[in-house]
Amino acid sequence: MKKIVVLVSGGGTNLQALIDAERAGEIKNGKITCVIASRPDAYALTRAQNAGIHTRVIERKQFENAKTFSEALLAALNEEQADLVVYAGFMTIVDRLVSDVYKNRMINVHPALIPSFCGKGFYGLHVHEAALKKGVKLTGATAHFVNEVCDGGPIILQKAVEVCSNDTPETLQRRVMEEAEWKILPKAVSLFCEDKITVTDDGIAVIHQ
Template sequence: MLNIAVLVSGGGTNLQALIDAQKAGKIPGGRITLVVSSREDAYALTRAEQAGIRTEVLRRRSFSEQDDYDTELIGLLEREHIGLIVLAGFMTIISPRVIERYRNRMINIHPSLIPAFCGEGCYGLRVHQAALKKGVRVTGATVHFVNEVCDGGPIILQKAVEVLPGDTPETLQRRVMEQAEWKLLPKAVALFCAGFLEVENGVVKIKGDLPCSE
């Protein structure tokens, strides 16, 4: 059984999607054993506690040097024997040292069809504001492995979502969450835990599928 750590900063809706999937038996090869928050007031911590999952708060500003923060984070993950890290709205920069340590064992969810509307400074409602400003007819979400380029790692799964007339950033954000993010992230985690994901020359190969998979 693979131990999973979820890193969060806010409300934790994607964390909840993972918790729900785990309870439904949809992640048979793994279990969430740790939730790490960059903020002590993140509601995601409450979600984790209600599910009986261990929580930790690790604030970057509590450390004078990035290397000290990295050492603490890596130490925490290693003590918990973490095999997969999931970034679910985590707003602290992940350093190259941590990325290298967990190469192709760290995944992120982004609310657009990468490479559109992604990269440094493009997160949260900003992504949906940019999509509406551009006038795209379709947006969506992407799950990808994390590398040193912001939102630039190998893509695991994507799902398209229609942009509707009259959409606001808020309504579009909610639709992307419901129709894409909350479905893609648990599936990507389950695929990883089943050993079905392989990265070859920067491209993810999916070597199998899950029972009752969409």
């Protein structure tokens, strides 16, 4: 059984999707053993505690830079013996020393179809504002491994979501979460825990059924 450590910063809706999926038996061979927050007031901590999951807080503002914060985070991940690290609304920049140690063992979900609307500055509502401004008819979400490039790691799963003519950034954000993010993140986590993902030398994630 693989140990899953989830990183959070805010409300924890993606964390809740993971908790619900685990309870439903949809995450095979994996268990959420710890939730680490970058802010002590993150509601995700309450979600974790309500589910009986061990929590930790490593507050970003207590560290002078990303490197010292990342060193503390890496130490915590090692203490928790994490097999898989999942970004679930984790809004803190982490030094590459973490992703190098946990190469192809860190998963994030991004609210767009990478390589569209991704990279520096594309987070939260900004992603959906950009999609509406561009007039795309399809958007969606991408589950991918985390590396030193923002939103640049190997793509595991993607799911498309239709853009409606009357959408606002807020309505589109909600629909992308409900129809895509909350579906593909637990699925990607389960695939990892079942040892069904390999990454080629070219950086392509291959799924084995």
